[in-house]
Amino acid sequence: MAKAPPVVPLPATGRWKRRLKAGVATLVNPSIGLLAARSHHSESVAEPSTWPFPEPPTSILLVRFDVLGDTAMSLPLAADLKRRFPGATVVFATTPSSAPLARLCRYIDDVLAVDAPALTHLQAGWKPSVWRTARSLVMALRRQRFDLAISLYGPLSGAIVGLSGSRWRVGVAGEAASGNFDFTVPGSRAPGTRHEIEWVRGLGGDPATDLPDDLLSPGPEARAWATREVPPDNTRQRVVINPGARTGSAKLWPDSHWRKLVELIASEDSRQLVFVGGPEDSAVAVRLLPEPAGPHRNLAGKTSIPQLVALLATADLTISADSGPLHLAALLGRPALGLYGPTDPTLSGPYGPAARTIVTDLPCHPCYDLRAPAICPFGDALCMDWIAPIDVYDQVVSMLDPGGTE
CATH class of the missing domain: 3.40.50.2000 (Glycogen Phosphorylase B;)
Structure with a gap:
């Protein structure tokens, strides 16, 4: 193997912006959790198949605002949920750029394309139009009265799920304020833990089953x-x-x-x-x-x-x-x-x-x-x-x- 050349750390360009955004998130996320909370506690469940739903959900909301590859790795959960609850309607909320991919999944009934990630940009956060868009999204979701809403990754998805008005709200512990979820899966996505697809399927599916051969249909x-x-x-x-x-x-x-x-x-x-x-x-x-x-x-x-x-x-x-x-x-x-x-x-x-x-x-x-x-x-x-x-x-x-x- 070739000898490693000397390395020099790069200047911290843009680091202050990331720290500022992290600080804002630290303040905002708990506030959203308080707004979303319906009880004084949430339940941590290691085995999603044992979640104590009183009856099978008939409408399910999946939320992930992410790039193409991460969206692709979220789609197996839709197949799991359809197999587990065959009569349920599955709606997937994602970014406009990833929405065309979600529409190719046979197990998703409807796709909601939302520019919600604009909320994560500090400059956009001061624009009233952004907050009006966010409010319209939340109100539209609440009108659909989902039985089950699942945050697939991140604090923004967790906040949307928390405010969705769903009967049961699920997410990974620590990825959003605790008040956003009624049921949480313990742990955190970290190197050396388990694969992203297994993390996602663990939010309501069955990671032990094989992936379906017909997950995507380009038409x-x-x-x-x-x-x-x-x-x-x-x-x-x-x-x-x-x-x-x-x-x-x-x-x-x-x-x-x-x-x-x-x-x-x-x-x-x-x-x-x-x-x-x-x-x-x-x-x-x-x-x-x-x-x-x-x-x-x-x-x-x-x-x-x-x-x-x-x-x-x-x-x-x-x-x-x-x-x-x-x-x-x-x-x-x-x-x-x-x-x-x-x-x-x-x-x-x-x-x-x-x-x-x-x-x-x-x-x-x-x-x-x-x-x-x-x-x-x-x-x-x-x-x-x-x-x-x-x-x-x-x-x-x-x-x-x-x-x-x-």
């Missing part, structure tokens, strides 16, 4: 688009590459490493590379696309979420850093290879029998704590830089070859 139009853009080719194995990651620069694998890996994969005529990602990843994909392009395609920034899901469902392998497309591929049951640096794969790696991760074992790993973008405090992200392209390629060969070994 016939998206499937037809995928067939037109990347026609089936039985002579080539399709490898999808997502070079980006939205939640922090420390998650990015260096372009030079991607370029070397692309050269190795494309050296075999029996393989086809397809690049995906957001508009911000398009320029990187252009640089990585082999010349001549031949059978390889650059679709970064050119897919809707249903189209992305339809495309990932056809992949023989998806390779990515910690990102939404990686988690989607794993949930679709497709082979997925994650390149992990600041993130703990035990907590949020690709989840599925055909998923693997490559991690550099450094003393500072993992450093990503979910509350802020993943930015290396030393300014070099060695945890990603030291993932060698040849090591990744060895895993690629193993995963593409049915007779390959771990």
Whole structure:
């Protein structure tokens, strides 16, 4: 292994803003909890299947305002609840950017797209329009009279659940003021505990059961688009590459490493590379696309979420850093290879029998704590830089070859 270069901590740019927001949250969250509280205590229940509901809920609200990958890892709970309460209506409240994904889940009856995260921005907090939006959201939820509301992650979701007027309110202990919940699951999301999907399913589902094969359905139009853009080719194995990651620069694998890996994969005529990602990843994909392009395609920034899901469902392998497309591929049951640096794969790696991760074992790993973008405090992200392209390629060969070994 190469000798580590000297590292210098970065200046605390933006740190005061995070501290101020944390201070405001410390004051506001308990106040919301007091408003939401209907009793002087809440009950901690380790086994959600034993929650003492007087009767099965007929309407269920799930709340999570998060990015694509975290939203994807929340969807198995909807399937669990539908199996447990087949007559219930399940509503999922999420961000406008994640709402199209939630609409692809067969087990969700309605999706509520809300720009509620605007409340977490200090500048927006002084705008009366933001508070009017929040009030309208809370009143709309209360009018629906949900039997069960579950906060899937974070203080904002906890506050919305607490004020929802639901008969029973559930969340993870410590993620919101205690008055927001009637039942809490003990513990906290931390590296080395359990996977995010198991955390979420533990809020009302059954983590011991297998994930359903039909969790996501992109629809016939998206499937037809995928067939037109990347026609089936039985002579080539399709490898999808997502070079980006939205939640922090420390998650990015260096372009030079991607370029070397692309050269190795494309050296075999029996393989086809397809690049995906957001508009911000398009320029990187252009640089990585082999010349001549031949059978390889650059679709970064050119897919809707249903189209992305339809495309990932056809992949023989998806390779990515910690990102939404990686988690989607794993949930679709497709082979997925994650390149992990600041993130703990035990907590949020690709989840599925055909998923693997490559991690550099450094003393500072993992450093990503979910509350802020993943930015290396030393300014070099060695945890990603030291993932060698040849090591990744060895895993690629193993995963593409049915007779390959771990």
